[in-house]
Amino acid sequence: MTTVTALSAPKASAPFERAELERREVKGDDVRIDIRYAGICHSDIHTVREEWGPANFPLTPGHEIIGTVTEVGPDVTKYAVGDTVGVGCFVNSCGECEACKDGEEQYCSKGVVQTYNSKDYDGTATQGGYSQGIVVREPFVVRVPDGVDLAATTPLLCAGITTYAPLKRYGAGPGQKVGVIGLGGLGHVAVKIAAALGAEVSVLSRTDAKADDGKAFGASAYYATEDDQVFEDLANHFDLIINTVGASVDLDRFFGLLGRGGVMVNVGAPSEKQSFNIFSLIGMRRSYAGSLVGGLAETQEMLDFCAEHGITATVEVIKADQVDDYYDKVVSGDVRYRAVIDTATI
Ligand code: NAP
Numbered sequence: 321m322t323t324v325t326a327l328s329a330p331k332a333s334a335p336f337e338r339a340e341l342e343r344r345e346v347k348g349d350d351v352r353i354d355i356r357y358a359g360i361c362h363s364d365i366h367t368v369r370e371e372w373g374p375a376n377f378p379l380t381p382g383h384e385i386i387g388t389v390t391e392v393g394p395d396v397t398k399y400a401v402g403d404t405v406g407v408g409c410f411v412n413s414c415g416e417c418e419a420c421k422d423g424e425e426q427y428c429s430k431g432v433v434q435t436y437n438s439k440d441y442d443g444t445a446t447q448g449g450y451s452q453g454i455v456v457r458e459p460f461v462v463r464v465p466d467g468v469d470l471a472a473t474t475p476l477l478c479a480g481i482t483t484y485a486p487l488k489r490y491g492a493g494p495g496q497k498v499g500v501i502g503l504g505g506l507g508h509v510a511v512k513i514a515a516a517l518g519a520e521v522s523v524l525s526r527t528d529a530k531a532d533d534g535k536a537f538g539a540s541a542y543y544a545t546e547d548d549q550v551f552e553d554l555a556n557h558f559d560l561i562i563n564t565v566g567a568s569v570d571l572d573r574f575f576g577l578l579g580r581g582g583v584m585v586n587v588g589a590p591s592e593k594q595s596f597n598i599f600s601l602i603g604m605r606r607s608y609a610g611s612l613v614g615g616l617a618e619t620q621e622m623l624d625f626c627a628e629h630g631i632t633a634t635v636e637v638i639k640a641d642q643v644d645d646y647y648d649k650v651v652s653g654d655v656r657y658r659a660v661i662d663t664a665t666i
C-alpha cells in the first residue's frame with residue numbers, strides 16, 4: 321500500500337479534513353497517477369450531502385482528474401511514466417457484458433465501479449480525485465492531448481463527456497437548433513461543444529447575468545427564463561435540449577420549446593422525483609431521455625475533439641482550503657464556471 325494525502329469528508333455535509341488514503345500497490349494493468357488537478361462537479365456535492373441517498377464515509381470525492389503517470393504495472397502497454405493522463409467518473413467495469421463490449425461501460429450490467437463512493441470488485445471502497453494520487457486500471461485511463469491547459473481541461477473528464485455524448489447521440493450539428501438549460505459546469509461546456517459541432521446554440525439560463533459569457537462560449541442566442549415571454553417566443557423551436565439543471569424545473573414549459581420530434585435529454589440529476597404532463601410530449605412526438613456520462617472510447621474521442629477545437633472549461637483554480645466555501649458557491653450558482661482544485665495545496 322502507498323498512502324496519499326487527500327481531502328476527506330468524515331460524515332455527510334461535514335467540512336473536509338486532510339486525511340491519509342491508502343492506494344493499492346501497482347500490479348497487472350494498473351497505472352499510478354500523481355494527481356495535479358481535480359474538478360468539483362455538482363454530483364460531488366449531491367453525494368457528500370447525501371442528497372441522492374446514504375453515502376460511504378469517510379469519503380473523498382472527485383471524478384474529474386488529470387495527473388502524471390508515475391508507475392505502471394507489467395501488463396500496461398499504452399502508458400509510460402511521465403505521460404499526462406485523465407480519469408473520469410468510473411474506474412472499473414466487468415468488460416464482458418453487452419454494454420461494456422459496446423463501449424458504454426457506464427451502463428455495465430455487473431454495475432460500473434464509480435471513482436468514489438463505490439465498492440471495487442475486490443471489495444475496497446473507491447476514493448476519488450481530491451487527493452494527491454490514485455491507482456487505476458489502464459483501460460479506465462485516458463490520454464490527455466499534448467499542449468492543452470491542464471487545469472481547464474480537467475472538467476472535461478465529467479462535464480465534457482456528459483454533454484458530448486448526448487449531443488453526438490442526438491445529432492447536434494449544422495442545421496440543428498440546440499438549447500442548453502443552465503449555464504453552470506456542464507452547461508457552459510455543452511454550449512462550447514455544441515457550437516463546435518456546428519449547431520445553432522441557445523442558452524436558457526434563469527437570469528441574464530451570464531449573457532455575455534454565454535455568447536462568448538459560442539451561443540448565438542441567450543434567453544433568461546425568468547421572463548415568461550421566452551416560452552411563447554420559442555414555442556416549438558428546438559430540435560434538442562440538454563437540461564443540465566440539478567434541481568426541479570417546470571418540465572412541461574420546457575417541453576413546449578421542442579419542435580416536432582424534438583428531444584430533451586436530462587443530464588441534470590435532481591434528487592426529487594420529477595413529474596410532467598404526458599400531453600406535453602405526445603402532441604408533437606417529443607421525447608424525454610436521460611444520459612449518464614459516456615464510455616471510455618468516447619471520452620478519448622471527446623478529449624481529442626476538444627483539443628482540436630481549442631475547447632476547455634472556463635475555470636477557477638482553487639486551493640484545498642477553499643473547497644468547503646466553493647461547495648456553497650456552486651449551489652448558489654456563483655462559480656464561473658467550474659472550480660478546479662490544485663491538488664498540490666492539499
Ligand atoms: P452546476 O455547475 O451547479 O450547474 C447547474 C446550473 O443549473 C446552474 O449554474 C444554474 O444555471 C442552473 N440552476 C441551478 N439551480 C437551479 C434551480 N433551482 N432552478 C433552475 N436552474 C438552476 O452543476 P453541474 O456540475 O453542471 O451539474 C449539473 C447537474 O448535472 C447536477 O445535478 C449533477 O449531479 C448532474 N450531473 C449528471 C451527470 C450525468 O452523467 N448525467 C454527470 C455530471 C453531473 P443558470 O444560473 O444559468 O440558470
Ligand code: ZN
Nearest residue numbers: 361363478479
Ligand atoms: Zn461529474
